Amino acid sequence: MNDRSNRDCLPLKALDDRALGHVAEYFRALSEPLRLKILNALRDEARNVGELTELLNCSQANVSKHLATLTRYGFVERTAQGTSAYYKIADPRVYQLCDLVCGQMAQHFASQAQMLGATAPTARARR
Amino acid sequence: MNDRSNRDCLPLKALDDRALGHVAEYFRALSEPLRLKILNALRDEARNVGELTELLNCSQANVSKHLATLTRYGFVERTAQGTSAYYKIADPRVYQLCDLVCGQMAQHFASQAQMLGATAPTARARR
DNA sequence: TGCACCAATCGCCATATAGCGATAGAGTAA
DNA sequence: TTACTCTATCGCTATATGGCGATTGGTGCA
16 A cells, blocks of 8 residues: 555545545445434434434344444444443544535535426426 | 524434435445546546546446436536537535545544554554 | 343345446437 | 447346344343
């Protein structure tokens, strides 16, 4: 890996194939609703697996699996405490990502709505 | 803060399940290396499918399919020109997303390396 | 020790999708 | 028209992964 250079940010443009694959994996880690829910639930406070299982209304096995994914990519941190495992947000900047996406989505939907309103009494075209 | 203060950006915290699913889809659209390559190739200029196929060294069918995905989520725009279809970036802010991810990844790797360096004389693990 | 609880992992199934070759369809030039 | 080019789509296979129930492993308590 010839990855010296800037400490905190290589622009996407300069990424080689391997690094680009890592970026893709990073996005993939955020591409599951349940994982986003977990991040949401951890926004203000650390929680253990049982609490998350109850909050998210799904199986404990699933929560554990998704927490493992989030941990692997550095989104959350694990702290053992008795027989429990508490997870907390490791890097709050992940919310910047999500909020940025929300903003772009909102604008995308708005422009789509505008386009539909402007051009189409016969909607459905524009494929 | 349950108010929607900002017009164009609902914070992730306030999203209901459906919207959260959309955010996840958005991230998923960016979770394929080939799609990121396409966005990279379109960073400075519009290109048609044939050009992209050659640049990315993969099948034309794949390029078309991925372009359809990127179009569906509003990342690129299609312009027919003769028998060709030219694609260009629709919202340059997607690069903000990618660069943000790159920065977070870099920091993540750095802290991992530091952790390994502190605890492990056997380097090479790096991941 | 034995029991109770919690979390992580295993095996399995169902689904989604990236990739491929082949083909259809639209546009252009002869 | 016919022939050619370019793109989009179809059918298919292989792979990845989310979800589930069951199990294992670890910790604390009686």
